[in-house]
Amino acid sequence: MDRLKQRELLHLLEEDSRMSAEQIGKMIGEPTEVVEQTITALEAEKVIVKYPALVNWERVDDHPYVNAMIDVKVTPKRDVGFDEVAERICRFPEVKAVYLMSGASYDLSIILEGKTMKEVATFVSQKLSTLDSVVSTATHFILKRYKHDGIELEDRDEDHRMVVTP
Amino acid sequence: MSTQVKVKNRLSSTVQSLKPSGIRRFFDLAASMEGVISLGVGEPDFVTPWRMREASISSLERGHTAYTSNAGMLPLRVEIQKYLEERFSVSYHPETEILVTVGASEAIDIALRAILDPGDEVLVVEPCYVSYEPVIRLAGGVPVFLKTTMENQFKLTPQELESHITARTKAIIFCYPNNPTGGTMTAEEWKTLLPIIEKHDLMVISDEIYAELTYGRMHDSIAALPGMKDRTILISGFSKAFAMTGWRLGYVCASPDLLAGMLKIHQYTMLCAPTMAQMAALEALRHGRSDMERMIESYRQRRNYVVDGFRQIGLTCHEPDGAFYAFPSVASTGLSSSEFAEKLLMEEKVAVVPGDVFGESGQGHIRCSYATSIEQLKKALERMERLMGRMS
Ligand SMILES: Cc1ncc(COP(=O)(O)O)c(C=O)c1O
Numbered sequence: 001m002d003r004l005k006q007r008e009l010l011h012l013l014e015e016d017s018r019m020s021a022e023q024i025g026k027m028i029g030e031p032t033e034v035v036e037q038t039i040t041a042l043e044a045e046k047v048i049v050k051y052p053a054l055v056n057w058e059r060v061d062d063h064p065y066v067n068a069m070i071d072v073k074v075t076p077k078r079d080v081g082f083d084e085v086a087e088r089i090c091r092f093p094e095v096k097a098v099y100l101m102s103g104a105s106y107d108l109s110i111i112l113e114g115k116t117m118k119e120v121a122t123f124v125s126q127k128l129s130t131l132d133s134v135v136s137t138a139t140h141f142i143l144k145r146y147k148h149d150g151i152e153l154e155d156r157d158e159d160h161r162m163v164v165t166p
Numbered sequence: 167m168s169t170q171v172k173v174k175n176r177l178s179s180t181v182q183s184l185k186p187s188g189i190r191r192f193f194d195l196a197a198s199m200e201g202v203i204s205l206g207v208g209e210p211d212f213v214t215p216w217r218m219r220e221a222s223i224s225s226l227e228r229g230h231t232a233y234t235s236n237a238g239m240l241p242l243r244v245e246i247q248k249y250l251e252e253r254f255s256v257s258y259h260p261e262t263e264i265l266v267t268v269g270a271s272e273a274i275d276i277a278l279r280a281i282l283d284p285g286d287e288v289l290v291v292e293p294c295y296v297s298y299e300p301v302i303r304l305a306g307g308v309p310v311f312l313k314t315t316m317e318n319q320f321k322l323t324p325q326e327l328e329s330h331i332t333a334r335t336k337a338i339i340f341c342y343p344n345n346p347t348g349g350t351m352t353a354e355e356w357k358t359l360l361p362i363i364e365k366h367d368l369m370v371i372s373d374e375i376y377a378e379l380t381y382g383r384m385h386d387s388i389a390a391l392p393g394m395k396d397r398t399i400l401i402s403g404f405s406k407a408f409a410m411t412g413w414r415l416g417y418v419c420a421s422p423d424l425l426a427g428m429l430k431i432h433q434y435t436m437l438c439a440p441t442m443a444q445m446a447a448l449e450a451l452r453h454g455r456s457d458m459e460r461m462i463e464s465y466r467q468r469r470n471y472v473v474d475g476f477r478q479i480g481l482t483c484h485e486p487d488g489a490f491y492a493f494p495s496v497a498s499t500g501l502s503s504s505e506f507a508e509k510l511l512m513e514e515k516v517a518v519v520p521g522d523v524f525g526e527s528g529q530g531h532i533r534c535s536y537a538t539s540i541e542q543l544k545k546a547l548e549r550m551e552r553l554m555g556r557m558s
Pocket of ligand 1: 341
């Protein structure tokens with residue numbers, strides 16, 4: 001499959017990962033088998049990393065859930081810089097994302113997910129701040145998510161068009 | 167003594183003689199039902215991209231709420247000129263050859279009113295947009311229909327054109343890429359028609375509202391061909407490619423004498439196009455191309471999907487190269503367009519538009535718009551397949 005079509009395929013899957021190979025094939029004009037092979041190859045090359053569902057947990061009533069963003073200042077180590085401490089932080093299962101930041105008064109930005117505020121507090125005070133190279137932390141709780149991963153989480157408008165028009 | 171006007175004389179005889187739109191009848195039927203999947207919608211399913219909405223809102227905040235010049239804001243006309251030149255290699259002077267209108271609809275109306283005398287004949291390439299015939303009649307003209315067929319990919323042929331020309335023929339009107347067939351014309355195909363158009367000194371009204379929606383190749387404007395600009399009135403707008411139907415913004419381009427005529431009608435009837443909409447259109451031309459390209463890409467994928475789908479369920483369908491309509495034939499079912507469309511709506515709740523609404527040569531076809539989500543298209547195809555299964 002040529003590069004352009006491969007890109008189209010990736011866009012389609014990114015938008016809806018449940019789209020079938022047959023459907024994609026029809027849309028981009030390639031046989032189903034070729035689409036299947038390409039997807040397998042892209043998975044093997046780690047171009048396609050995962051097929052996640054984007055869940056809006058706020059809609060799931062009985063699911064206690066808090067998100068925090070934590071700014072972390074660290075002392076970089078000789079030879080490994082920030083990588084070593086970043087990798088250690090990555091290993092905690094409650095950590096959803098870790099970014100090395102530029103232009104901020106801190107070094108690492110961490111996104112954390114916990115069931116309760118207390119759980120987040122415990123993680124910060126007992127696990128994160130006790131790491132050797134961590135100098136300081138600042139925890140921000142996320143109050144509401146309006147948009148995530150390019151998707152607006154508020155109600156999308158229905159199709160308001162008339163049923164038949166010229 | 168009563169001063170009431172006699173009821174039967176209230177409407178002009180021309181208005182009385184206009185048929186109600188066939189689309190309207192189908193709309194009423196479909197709108198009265200629940201759970202209908204509609205392939206009957208002739209407008210984009212995208213909301214106008216945010217940057218255009220934002221431009222309009224911010225212009226309101228700055229208080230741009232007055233009339234613009236009659237012909238439209240000059241900066242907008244300048245952008246239209248640049249855009250047409252860059253995309254379709256047609257060049258019009260922004261000050262004397264471009265007029266911003268209330269949709270392509272107004273442009274069609276004033277073009278016809280500007281050139282027609284009572285009894286003048288206008289050739290209409292059909293199947294065609296439902297408004298051409300009534301608007302010609304309202305302008306005092308007489309429509310004469312030129313047929314196209316699926317076998318010819320709904321292209322106009324020289325034979326068909328020449329055989330309908332009379333001493334009264336003043337102009338020809340068409341829309342390519344076409345609503346409802348999705349048919350397009352290449353420059354080479356246009357060239358076979360030019361000698362006839364020139365020989366009979368016809369004026370050309372070219373509705374290019376779908377010009378950006380072509381798949382696989384660029385649109386060829388008839389106005390760009392040698393000798394044609396002077397006799398062509400080019401009509402386009404923002405409704406389709408920029409997903410701006412509700413903004414009511416279009417434009418018409420023609421040589422200065424024609425444009426001056428149209429401007430007279432426009433300034434006495436509309437004054438100018440809506441200011442907020444012009445602001446949004448300016449933004450669309452300056453920064454909205456990538457939004458447009460994203461939408462076109464998506465139409466192309468959906469076209470491939472439905473056309474393939476129709477063929478698999480046993481409906482013959484030509485490959486539509488433009489617009490967002492497929493026009494499959496239902497002749498194999500033995501039903502007329504309306505019978506099929508009605509049966510499909512009643513039994514499977516899928517709304518399509520019967521082809522004969524767009525003229526006699528649309529008989530035996532249905533217009534299916536693919537400006538709707540893949541999930542809806544998939545469901546519609548499954549329902550249509552069920553119907554086809556029951557009928558075979
Ligand atoms: C061929 C054709 N011309 C013109 C129009 C009207 O366009 P506008 O919204 O710019 O008035 C349509 C809308 O369906 C159309 O299909």
